[in-house]
Amino acid sequence: MSLDTRSALIEKATSLVRRQGYSGFSYADLAEAVRIRKPSIHHHFPSKEDLGVAIVAAYTERFATLLEQAAAQHQDPVGRLNAYAAMYRLGIETREGCLCGVLAREMAILPPRLQIGVRQFFNLNLRWLEQVLDLGHKESQLHPLIVAHREARTVLATLQGAMSLALALDDPEVFEQAVAGLLDRLRVPEG
Amino acid sequence: MSLDTRSALIEKATSLVRRQGYSGFSYADLAEAVRIRKPSIHHHFPSKEDLGVAIVAAYTERFATLLEQAAAQHQDPVGRLNAYAAMYRLGIETREGCLCGVLAREMAILPPRLQIGVRQFFNLNLRWLEQVLDLGHKESQLHPLIVAHREARTVLATLQGAMSLALALDDPEVFEQAVAGLLDRLRVPEG
DNA sequence: GCAAAGCTACCTATCAGAAGGTAGGCGTGT
DNA sequence: ACACGCCTACCTTCTGATAGGTAGCTTTGC
DSSP states (O other): OOHHHHHHHHHHHHHHHHHHOSTTOOHHHHHHHHTSOGGGHHHHOSSHHHHHHHHHHHHHHHHHHHHHHHHHHOOSHHHHHHHHHHHHHHHHHTTOOOHHHHHHTTGGGSOHHHHHHHHHHHHHHHHHHHHHHHHHHHTTOBOTTOOHHHHHHHHHHHHHHHHHHHHHTTOHHHHHHHHHHHHHHHBOSOO | OOHHHHHHHHHHHHHHHHHHOSTTOOHHHHHHHHTSOHHHHHHHOSSHHHHHHHHHHHHHHHHHHHHHHHHHHOOSHHHHHHHHHHHHHHHHHTTOOOHHHHHHTTGGGSOHHHHHHHHHHHHHHHHHHHHHHHHHHHTTOBOTTOOHHHHHHHHHHHHHHHHHHHHHTTOHHHHHHHHHHHHHHHBOTTO
């Protein structure tokens, strides 16, 4: 089993989608990137939809692992939120948007299985953020007005939007400033 | 001069891009929507890029008008921010993302003229928000920590992200909650 | 006054290239 | 022996785009 080729396909396809969108990347692009002939891709992924499902699954799995690590390495809610922001920063550096953030913009023409995958990714993020924010509330490290369920949506939306905006304006500072504005106001007013 | 057909093309093309992305919509789709033959589109817009430039220009112009109206109708910063959020709400209702928010996700494969148009749209939004937030600071209606330049980025990012997220999860409440979390914390602590 | 000339807005027919996908063959490793 | 991984060759459908034509205004010259 050529795991190498298969994972290379997933990796390169992920990069392409994150830069160009799902309908904006082609088997021809991918074949060139992996240095394989176009029809050989079908040997690993019968259809483009199958490939799409695979890259969303792999992306979500990797993201879930990173979330667990972030929770393990940081006990305090503020530290966890910073770690969460740092995950997005990686994409800014490589000029690649969040895979599911990109796919979300073409939801209407995505195969159903991909739509489901995108929603699962966002729900995973929301659940994690909700727990972090809830903890922050209980430990009084975060702004008292916080309602975790609602606030998780604000945080995810801001991170996703900040990433998209920074990439569009080709200015990493836009991301830093947008996120700083969010996190500053999430912390307790004074102290 | 058939202004009707031309503006119908711009309107329908805008809808299609907002739902499916730039590379996700085709002349065939558009021709069907406007009830015209495919090659006739070229009579009004020689190339897809020309059409793209036209719809971004029209969208930005309309948005600029709405921003002016919002500023005229609301003197207070909080009212202006609510009016700004209401503009996004329109898209949620029709299930169409922000045109430039969608285009931002495929920046890498957009013709240069379209890239410039997208950046202009965002910069227009940032300038407007900066003025509103600056006014809010001076009038002490907004949180004292606010630095307008930075905070404008947070607001734009959150609105864009909230819209994208709500459409992906097919749940308007996600937008409402995300935005409520933002605006609540932008207001003065206890006032 | 009115016809020739040109413009506008659309049509049919067609194009070359790229899209995703299929069929079948050829080496290689076990 | 045979399954795996990749190849060449090919197919269909769709892409944006062109060519050339037609009907119906509007303008122009005399």
